[in-house]
Amino acid sequence: MILEGVSLLTLVFIATPLKYGFNNPVFVKMISPIHGSLFLLFLFNTLRTKLET
Template identity: 60%
Template sequence: MKQLLFTNIGRLRIIGFLEGVSLLVLIFIAVPLKYIGHDPAMVKAVGPVHGALFLLFIVNTVSVGVEQKWQLKTTTKVLLACIIPFGTFYIDRKILRSANTI
């Protein structure tokens, strides 16, 4: 796990994991608490964290895409993954994991 910190793809994988978890927490825990439990505190806490991770994921994806000379199709798939629940986990398994071993 520690070796992930030393490559751009490794860092993108970590950010993708954190972004994916924050999206799931936001969608499946925080938003229902806000609208069903009438308690917006968790959305106020998790929302900005997710937003920052989302932006970090976008910037790092573009950076890695340029560095690795990815086709536009590959970069677009990775970028779209961050707006779909469980998408970053799928992309990590299908694209990023194999790219990290090269």
């Protein structure tokens, strides 16, 4: 799932440096729930695909 990968890269390479380098945790608070939701959708989709085969 491309969106989940993009959310992870955004979280790691943009939001985390902003949080720790510039003391600005706002972007992490916005991206983290989105990334978590997309990751859960990725897991459910993977399990569903595995059960169908």
